[in-house]
Amino acid sequence: MKRPLAYITAPWGDNEFENTENAARYCRAVYDSGFSPVCPLLFLPLFLKDKIPQEHKDGIDMARDYLRRSHVLVVCGDTVDETVKNDIATAERLRITATTLDGILTVKGQGRGDGD
Known part of the structure; x- marks a missing residue:
């Protein structure tokens, strides 16, 4: 099954370690809900200064x-x-659905009709 891409955003703080832990936790929850998470915070700092x-x-x-x-x-x-x-605002302009992590988890709890 091809998973739709889900872009992860959050109010990242100054603590890199905490940001990375939170981002990984958010990505795992989104992945478990049937999406392919995309979180630039996790990989862009690996090669950009x-x-x-x-x-x-x-x-x-x-x-x-x-x-x-x-x-x-x-x-x-x-x-x-x-x-x-x-x-x-960017998602709204591009007509991309915006939701919260709780919204994704709620949808997962209701089932997607794909045998989950």
């Missing part, structure tokens, strides 16, 4: 491209910051 202005801009552009290719935007975490607001 955010302190270099051009690479910072490239990271933003790549993340937006992943969002454009996604079937759904999943908003995780308890708060909404500017990055999350921008992701929601």
Whole structure:
């Protein structure tokens, strides 16, 4: 079964370790719900240097491209910051469904009619 792409966004903090743990947990929950999670926070910092202005801009552009290719935007975490607001606005403009992690888990609990 081909899984639809789900872009993961959240209000990431300053603690890289905590961000990575949270992102991995969010991705696992989305994966368990039948989606292919896409979370740029988990892989872009592996090769981009955010302190270099051009690479910072490239990271933003790549993340937006992943969002454009996604079937759904999943908003995780308890708060909404500017990055999350921008992701929601981009999804809205592109007519991409935006939901919360709880929304994805609720759908999973109701079943998708595909034998889960």
